[in-house]
Amino acid sequence: KLENATAKAELGRASWRLFHTMMARFPETPTAEESLALKTYIQLFARLYPCGDCASHFQKLLKKYPPQTSGRNAAAGWACFVHNEVNKRLKKEQFDCNKIGDFYDCGCGEEGGAKKE
Ligand code: FAD
Numbered sequence: 480k481l482e483n484a485t486a487k488a489e490l491g492r493a494s495w496r497l498f499h500t501m502m503a504r505f506p507e508t509p510t511a512e513e514s515l516a517l518k519t520y521i522q523l524f525a526r527l528y529p530c531g532d533c534a535s536h537f538q539k540l541l542k543k544y545p546p547q548t549s550g551r552n553a554a555a556g557w558a559c560f561v562h563n564e565v566n567k568r569l570k571k572e573q574f575d576c577n578k579i580g581d582f583y584d585c586g587c588g589e590e591g592g593a594k595k596e
Contacts, residue, residue, distance in 0.1 A: 487530055494528070495562060496583070502555040503583040505548075514548040521546045540564055555579050 501520075506513055525541050528534040540561055547557035559576035566573060 500583040502558045505551045507551045517548040
């Protein structure tokens with residue numbers, strides 16, 4: 480089947496949105512089990528991402544820059560950084576990671592997330 484750049488980009492935007500929103504909702508002070516869950520999720524995400532080329536590039540990126548899952552700020556900062564590395568490779572603009580704070584809103588309010596705060 481032919482490559483469809485529109486679908487590929489749409490999948491990318493949807494995936495990054497979920498990825499960053501998940502970091503924004505990750506506990507500020509996670510348990511060891513929660514940190515491990517996020518680390519495992521990221522590794523499986525990189526392995527199972529539907530665009531095979533993207534997945535293999537991203538897996539190399541994770542080897543070079545291992546996921547930071549010690550807490551929300553570390554995880555969100557790390558995710559912003561690796562997305563910027565992908566942006567660099569695709570010759571896209573760099574995102575200012577100082578502005579990551581309120582950018583990703585799950586729309587779920589204070590309660591109702593997967594994690595209790
Ligand atoms: P996207 O990069 O999708 O970003 C969406 C929005 O997120 C931006 O508009 C901006 O508001 C915000 N944003 C941008 N940078 C950051 C950042 N650093 N941190 C937080 N928010 C940010 N496409 C390919 O063609 N080849 C690939 O090899 C490839 N690999 C990918 C690997 C992964 C893991 C993922 C999730 C996607 C990959 N993609 C790849 C898709 C690509 O990254 C883009 O999603 C797609 O090209 C659409 O780009 P976009 O310009 O709309 O912005």
